Amino acid sequence: MTVEVQEIDSFYGDLQVLRKVSLRVDEGEVVALLGPNGHGKSTLLKAIAGLHPPTSGSVRYRGEDISRASNERIVQMGLAYIPEERHLFPYMTVMENLRLGAYNPRARGRIGENLGFVFALFPRLEERRDQLCSTLSGGESRMVAIGRGLMSDATFLMVDEPSIGLSPALKKAVFDSIRKINQGRGISILIVEQEIEHALRLASRIYMMKKGQILLERGAADIEKAEIEKAYF
């Protein structure tokens, strides 16, 4: 098992956002996390990434407890979070953003290799390597965000709604690149998405989350889009 989340609670102030959430991602898997907005999916990812630690329960990575680990340690261990808002460094170039992705000491020695992979995946980024990130289009900044996550030499990627706001063609390109990341490098992936059809085709298992709780867990082959949509409401 790569990542094992067991019964975590999470709060924002007095508001409980996660209720006894359990989830796992196995080595080399792609797992999709579905569900309506505002119901805790991003918070779950942040809990795993060390950006908003849970108040109870545990998060384990390859057997090691990371529930209270710092963001620095978690990235160092090989977990990378790619937020929906991207959070790119606006006054730095594409190249500088990607290089900063390799900030953790383990990744610094592998910049050349990982950069090669990122540019092979997203040739457009190589073209725009010296462009400031504040001037990129929506699709391009998504690519930089994913690329930056890859530069950390991650073995586990958490991707939060990577296709949101993109054209259908770009959505497909994003899902294709995530498939390549998983198949080409064996990186385990936990992806939050609203594009149910794409998610079902990409993932081997899905979870559905509502009101801060896991509602169901299924093999992607064992469930239909219609059933999921019904569970949304």
Added chain:
Amino acid sequence: MPPSASSSRRAGILPGRLTIRDLINALVSGFISGALYASMALGLTIIYGVIHVFNFGHGIVAVLGAYGAWLFLTSLGLGMIPSILISCVAMFFFGLLIYKATIHPLLQKPNWEFSTIIFLLGFGIFLENMLLQAFGPRVKSIPPFFEGAIEIAFVRINWHEVSLVLIVIAFVVALHFFLKKTWIGQAMRAVAQEMDGARVVGININRTFSLAFAVAIAATGFSGILLGTKYYMTPHIGWDWMVKGFVIVVFGGLGSATGAVYGAFILGIAEAMATLYLGALWVWPVWFFIFVIILLLRPQGIAGGRTL
């Protein structure tokens, strides 16, 4: 021979009473002041850019650095370079200590934007009075680095002033290299531009804050030493430097190093022009006038939001 500018005290003097020589002298003098102000504004910019805190104790920190070097020079009899180096290193560790002991705890609590301002202001007053107690009120200055002067065309420039400008250029280049080519410098830029993004790539925010603060304090102390070679100092002059630094970084754009450097030179020359045309009494009104104008016309400053 036309009368010199110093005999013209009234506003509205006829330009014809001044010579080209006076004008060029003023420009050169303003340029040199601008260079000194630039070195001073950079420390302020780092703290604001990375931590988003305005160091109201900035001026007194500069004086502290200068007094430190003065102490090593006079009481311990060390050479100029060792005195400067030891003072800067001491200031770095002083900055680390202050950050860990006071700023860091304040940042964890609500209203940190205000509590840090009040604290640093109070800290400045405290430090000023400590320096008064330790060193007394008599003016101090640091001896120039070189003796003698050079005369080019109309102008007489001290070798020391030439060295100051070269030192500031080297300092700005070194800082630029540090911010853009070292991992910790890039981490500071990342935290300044997008703190959430910095967390995502695994940067330790707290450690970045403390190092940025310490580097900025050392840089400010260094700029104080440079200023101390040109101006007479008492602890009180720290407030003048703080206000000027404040105007410069707002003019240049809060958080922008490039803006701060440009702003420093522009304001240094403006100050020299004001002294030439209006007289020394008008220096402060001109600073505040420029401050008000920039806030009215372009409050984001020259750099307009671009940060470290």
